[in-house]
Amino acid sequence: MYLGFSVKIPENQAGISKKKIKGTTYIYYEHGRKYYAEKQYTVPQCTSIGKMCEDAPDMMIPNGNYLKFFPDAELPEELPASSRSGCLKIGAWLVIRKVIQHYKLEERIGEIIEKDSGLFFDLAAYTIVSENNAAQYYPDYAYNHPLFTDGMKVYSDSKVSRFLRDISRDDSIAFQNEWNAGRDHREKIYISYDSTNKHCQAGDVEIAEFGHEKEKEKKPIFNFSIAYDKKNRLPLFYEVYPGSINDMSQLQRMLEKAEAYGYKNAGFILDRGYFNEPNIRFMERNGYDFIIMVKGCKELVNKVILEHKGSFEDEWKNTIPYYDENGITVKGFLFKKDEKERYFHIYYNDFKKAKERAQLQKKIRDQKEALEKLKGTEVVFKGQDLAYFDLIYHTEKDGKKRLQFIREREDVISRDIKLCGYFCIITSAAMTAAEALELYKSRDSSEKLFRGDKSYLGERSMRVYQDEPMHSKIFIEFIALIIRNKIYTCLKDRMKEIHKKKNYMTVPAALKELDKIEVIRQADGVYRLDHAVTATQKDILQAFNLTAAGVEKEAKELGKQLSMLTN
Numbered sequence: 001m002y003l004g005f006s007v008k009i010p011e012n013q014a015g016i017s018k019k020k021i022k023g024t025t026y027i028y029y030e031h032g033r034k035y036y037a038e039k040q041y042t043v044p045q046c047t048s049i050g051k052m053c054e055d056a057p058d059m060m061i062p063n064g065n066y067l068k069f070f071p072d073a074e075l076p077e078e079l080p081a082s083s084r085s086g087c088l089k090i091g092a093w094l095v096i097r098k099v100i101q102h103y104k105l106e107e108r109i110g111e112i113i114e115k116d117s118g119l120f121f122d123l124a125a126y127t128i129v130s131e132n133n134a135a136q137y138y139p140d141y142a143y144n145h146p147l148f149t150d151g152m153k154v155y156s157d158s159k160v161s162r163f164l165r166d167i168s169r170d171d172s173i174a175f176q177n178e179w180n181a182g183r184d185h186r187e188k189i190y191i192s193y194d195s196t197n198k199h200c201q202a203g204d205v206e207i208a209e210f211g212h213e214k215e216k217e218k219k220p221i222f223n224f225s226i227a228y229d230k231k232n233r234l235p236l237f238y239e240v241y242p243g244s245i246n247d248m249s250q251l252q253r254m255l256e257k258a259e260a261y262g263y264k265n266a267g268f269i270l271d272r273g274y275f276n277e278p279n280i281r282f283m284e285r286n287g288y289d290f291i292i293m294v295k296g297c298k299e300l301v302n303k304v305i306l307e308h309k310g311s312f313e314d315e316w317k318n319t320i321p322y323y324d325e326n327g328i329t330v331k332g333f334l335f336k337k338d339e340k341e342r343y344f345h346i347y348y349n350d351f352k353k354a355k356e357r358a359q360l361q362k363k364i365r366d367q368k369e370a371l372e373k374l375k376g377t378e379v380v381f382k383g384q385d386l387a388y389f390d391l392i393y394h395t396e397k398d399g400k401k402r403l404q405f406i407r408e409r410e411d412v413i414s415r416d417i418k419l420c421g422y423f424c425i426i427t428s429a430a431m432t433a434a435e436a437l438e439l440y441k442s443r444d445s446s447e448k449l450f451r452g453d454k455s456y457l458g459e460r461s462m463r464v465y466q467d468e469p470m471h472s473k474i475f476i477e478f479i480a481l482i483i484r485n486k487i488y489t490c491l492k493d494r495m496k497e498i499h500k501k502k503n504y505m506t507v508p509a510a511l512k513e514l515d516k517i518e519v520i521r522q523a524d525g526v527y528r529l530d531h532a533v534t535a536t537q538k539d540i541l542q543a544f545n546l547t548a549a550g551v552e553k554e555a556k557e558l559g560k561q562l563s564m565l566t567n
Helices: 064-069 091-102 105-130 135-143 157-166 169-181 247-260 277-285 299-308 350-372 410-419 433-441 443-456 467-498 507-514 535-542 548-566
Strands: 016-021 024-036 041-053 056-062 087-089 189-199 221-229 234-242 266-270 289-295 325-333 341-348 389-395 401-408 422-427 518-521 527-529
Touching (some): 024 064, 041 064, 064 157, 087 091, 091 105, 091 467, 091 507, 091 535, 091 548, 105 169, 105 467, 135 157, 157 467, 169 234, 169 467, 221 467, 234 467, 247 266, 289 433, 299 325, 299 341, 299 410, 299 422, 341 350, 350 389, 422 433, 467 507, 507 535, 518 548, 527 548
Parallel strands (some): 266 289
Antiparallel strands (some): 016 024, 024 041, 041 056, 087 518, 189 221, 221 234, 289 422, 325 341, 341 422, 518 527
């Protein structure tokens, strides 16, 4: 991608060369040489860094590689006025601005980032609307959207790169301290905590390590976790830690941070990945309640489920209507040598049983077919899940052991079939099965937060080579998550209000629809609303207490502001 400005061709630089291709002269930079031992010669490693300007032979239009090889080059920060489109998409921007105002983020971020806080919000809006986090594509977004920068300045990607290097970790720490200080710490809340991992261009990013990757791609990763207030539906704080640290060991550090932020009257909703005795004991010592889901096949709950199987599945009084589950609550001990009883909430679902049984049968069938093909071989299994089979070997005359028979373990298979359709939630505090399920299901909001982070903010890979830009991007991403989460909850509340689910009421669909609200620059240089707001757009806007008349008013104000900037 070529940048929207020209620079001088590097002078007195070894390795600069020119090559003309189909009438265009390209500038190349030799950044190394590779030696081929078999042929005994070296080959220059050259990369294009731009193309020569037709009207100025000492100037060139740089591309992204120029910034990589010449990071200290002086580049224009602002793009010319012509870099703004004659058609600006304003709908999604208006909604994002309203959320920023709702949380008073302008004041909070302005005190920390100061003069470039507008660019900070533009980058957050860019990640939400464009579902991308690559700095080099930010000018494309800025070209056809209103901006939060002073005077709606359109900055180049070189300015964005420098800005990302200037934001420090202290800035993100200061924001999180102030953000959490503003919460009401007296009220009882349940915090949903979850983590994920992110790929990273290794480079000089020290935190990126080969570790416990969930997607098994064998790339350097780091871990990213978020604490989410279920009651107020709000991201509270985040953590970034090396990829080699697993979720269980990090949980205790998170609990200490929660206490430091003032969340002492809180409970934690955790996924089964965080379940172990040290974590449970640590939470209890610090006075925190917990809600943890333990899958039905765990030995811990097998006995409890089988003891109560058949006592509640068909009883109407045990039905939890909204979730189509049947559930009961029983008390029991969680660990050996445990003096305190916990609450085991056991659930059953017919659809879940059919689905899990089909998956189990397919797994057994596929494993058996694979094992049958290995008969007569010296295959050795290490670490594979072969709990459903006994493997019988025969020692040949040559002393080698070969697989001879495969026998299904019918007792184990029958036990797991009986557990299909069941799951268990364990809580430290007394509550009904329906209350425990409702609280655990509230994790959907935080899980959608992570799904939005990776899928809709483009944050699956960080695309950075140094620590400072990585932490800056994560800080911007956290603000983008706060904004996007508010958009999600507003749309969800709107659907509950009208008692209908509509396809355009998802965040991606709503933003795309709102982006169709446009102002166009007319012959007199003034931007005006292109057409009236549609019925679909009105429906979406109502979720944010915005009206068509309000949008028309905002469009006129934007038109006046842009007219003053261009005249």
